Amino acid sequence: MATPGPAGGRGAGAPKADIGGQLMLMFGLLIAMFVLFNQDIRQALGTYVGYGLEPVVGFGGDMPMVTLLLTGLVMSFFSITVRHFFIDWVGQARNQRAFAAFNKEMKEARTGNNTYKLKKLQELQPEMMAKNMKSTQSQFKIMPITMIVIIPIFAWLANFVYIGLGSTVFSVPWELNADMENSNLLPNWVLLYSLMTLPFGQVLQRSLKIFTFSRKLKALDSGEGVKAEEKAP
DSSP, X not given: OXXXXXXGSOOTTSOOOOHHXXXXXXXXXXXXXXXXXXXHHHHHHHHHHHHHHIIIIIGGGSOHHHHHHHHXXXXXXXXXXXXXXXXXXXXXXXXXXXXXXXXXXXXHHHHTTOHHHHHHHXXXXXXXXXXXXXXXXXXXXXXXXXXXXXXXXXXXXXXXXXXXOSOOEEEETTXXXXXXXXXXXXXXXXXXXXXXHHHXXXXXXXXXXXXXXXXXXXXXXXXXXXXXXHHOO
């Protein structure tokens, strides 16, 4: 009886689901949602975390903007740095380029009605999908680690805004009397936090990537130099 090839079913290189990693991620997300949406647990957790954060960045509630900014910078720095050093960005960039080139070849084969080339590419498709899925899963595996730190800090920020502040009114260019406790799809204090910290996060992530790729290029250049010296008579 003939054995189906890779194009007719799941080949040897087909992506395999990381059940353990997916269950851990789902469990972490469920805990995060439970903590953030359960007011009693959120307030209790925020109270305990506040013993450490309040004296450092609370400022007695006198400078809420500065508190949101500093807390956001700390969370952004932690989450982006942890994610950066746990992910192989060089390998991910290589996989993305290979996947883009593969899709281009597949499109050209279909457009040109090149059935032979299309069949060969379809046989390679499971392997390409497996590499792409592995690259994506590596990012999600970091989420439970970062949530252990971020969720308690967010719980304290919620206490800080809803309980600790005497006045929650602030001004932005498009609204002079905005209220942190009001919501526009998300609570205003979360939107304000994001507005102040997202630019920092983008700059930090890009800087870390440039640093990593620069080191990789220097290592490759020095390695090629050593090989050239070894080959020289």
